[in-house]
Every structure is written in structure tokens, then in C-alpha cells.
Amino acid sequence: MPITLDPSLPPSLYPLAWLVGSWQGSGAVHHGEDAADQRVEQQLRCEPREDGTLAWTSVIHVIDAPAPLPPTSAFAKEEPAAPAPSGSGQRSLLLxxxxxxxxxxxxxxxxxxxARTAKPGSPEATLSYALTAELDSGDDARPxxxxxxGPRIQLALAGDDGPAPAVGVSHPRLAATRMLGYVGGRxxxxWERRDESAGASDELAPYLSLELDRA
Known part of the structure; x- marks a missing residue:
């Protein structure tokens, strides 16, 4: 789906033009192999700021219901979990x-x-830009x-035993990663994070996977 560029958007945010706006949708919170996934719903706003940065506001609720089956996300597990009994539908704040x-x-x-002389929208015209996000869930802000x-974002969060990861450089002790993509207008x-129950393991496990539509 083509992306319409708002002429009032600061040029610094052109690489994130596809993310700007209000979004809502659902997905799953993953509790690991010992517990069934649960349904989650997200309300997300991505709004340009006067200083050329982007404000991110996200609210995610857990719904007392099975996770969507079969998984529809391109990032979901290849094999869906067995259906769980229907829940009450009660909502509780997750994040x-x-x-x-x-x-x-x-x-x-x-x-x-x-890139400057290439045809707009062609692979040759697409550049990779450094991206940072200071995200605060109420406890502390994490860089x-x-x-x-293009329409894809990759972010990483270093563990407590290491500095913030350098852009484009892998880090041996990442605490978490996020991958976002604009696919078919959605x-x-x-969000993957280190499994704390695995002790010193460097393995990242799925935590949240969602699909959102423009609100």
C-alpha cells in the first residue's frame, strides 16, 4: 500500500512517515513453553513533535481470552499453540x-x-538511517x-552488563530487540527479550507480537 507523505511532516521524520498516526490491533503475549499465550490489544499513537522527533504513546491490555488462532502475524510462531478454553474477556493493563x-x-x-538520483521507491533509493528511541514504561527510561x-525498523536494547548497542553492530548481551514492519497497510x-528464567542464557524469546490497523 502506497505511503502518502504529509507535506507538513518535518523532513527529519520522512524515514518514519509510514509509522506516523494512530493504530490499534491485537496479538499475543508469550509466557514461554510452560504457559499458554494470551490475547493482548494495543492502542498506539505516533505523533510528530516540533523538534523533528516522534512521540510514541502505547497502551497494551491483556484480555482474558486465548491468543488469536491461527496466528496471523508474519512474526508469529510457525506452529500455533493448542486452543485454550474461552476466557471472561476481562481486561487488565499490561504496559x-x-x-x-x-x-x-x-x-x-x-x-x-x-540514492538521490534513483527512482523514488526503488531499492536503490532506499537508505538505512540511524534510529534511537528513549522509551519509558514508568519505572525508568531505556535507550x-x-x-x-524503508518500512522496516530494527531496535536493540543492551543488557545491564553492557553499554547501549552501537547502531548496526551486534551486542553479545542484548536484553531485548524490537522489529516493526509496514506490510499491506498494517x-x-x-518484541523479543532475554528469558530471565534461563539464567545466563543469551537467547531471546518472543514476548509480544501484534498486528495493528490505522485507527
Whole structure:
């Protein structure tokens, strides 16, 4: 689905034009292999700020109901879990999060001149930009770092035993990652984090996976 660029959008936010707006949808919170996934619903607002950054406001509720089956997200598990009994539908707050996203300069190693002269929308015209997000869930603000390339975002959060990850560089002790994509007019995103029950394991496990439509 084509992305319409708002002429009032600050140029610094052009790489995130597809994310700007209000979104709502559902998905699953994953509790690991020992417990069934649960349905979640999200309300998300991504609003330009006067300083050229993007304000992120997210509210996610857990619904007392099975996770959507079969999974529809491109980021969901390949094998759906067995259906769980129907729940009461009661809602409880899982996460309230706010923050600021900042788009940086194009990442090094790219042919900027070729991108400028390429046909708009072509692979040659697509550049990767540094991206940072300071996200606060009420306890403390955590710095995420990564990149945006076309309609895809990758962010990483370093563990407590390491510095914030450098853009484009893998980190041996990541605490979490997020991947967002604009697919067929929908916003799909996955949050993976280190499984604390696994002790010193470096493995990241799915935590949240959602599909959102424009509200």
C-alpha cells in the first residue's frame, strides 16, 4: 500500500512517515513453553513533535481470552499453540509506555548520490538511517538503538552488563530487540527479550507480537 507523505511532516521524520498516526490491533503475549499465550490489544499513537522527533504513546491490555488462532502475524510462531478454553474477556493493563524516537544520519557505507538520483521507491533509493528511541514504561527510561530502512525498523536494547548497542553492530548481551514492519497497510511488530528464567542464557524469546490497523 502506497505511503502518502504529509507535506507538513518535518523532513527529519520522512524515514518514519509510514509509522506516523494512530493504530490499534491485537496479538499475543508469550509466557514461554510452560504457559499458554494470551490475547493482548494495543492502542498506539505516533505523533510528530516540533523538534523533528516522534512521540510514541502505547497502551497494551491483556484480555482474558486465548491468543488469536491461527496466528496471523508474519512474526508469529510457525506452529500455533493448542486452543485454550474461552476466557471472561476481562481486561487488565499490561504496559503503558511513552517515549521519543529520533532519526539520525544515513548509516555509513551507502551510496548517497546514487540514492538521490534513483527512482523514488526503488531499492536503490532506499537508505538505512540511524534510529534511537528513549522509551519509558514508568519505572525508568531505556535507550534503544537501531535503524530504519524503508518500512522496516530494527531496535536493540543492551543488557545491564553492557553499554547501549552501537547502531548496526551486534551486542553479545542484548536484553531485548524490537522489529516493526509496514506490510499491506498494517503495522506488524515483534518484541523479543532475554528469558530471565534461563539464567545466563543469551537467547531471546518472543514476548509480544501484534498486528495493528490505522485507527
Amino acid at each position: 503503558r509506555e511513552s517515549g521519543v524516537w529520533t532519526v539520525g544520519e544515513p548509516l555509513p557505507g551507502q551510496d548517497l548520490e546514487r 534503544w538503538a537501531g535503524e530504519v530502512r 503495522l506488524m511488530w515483534l
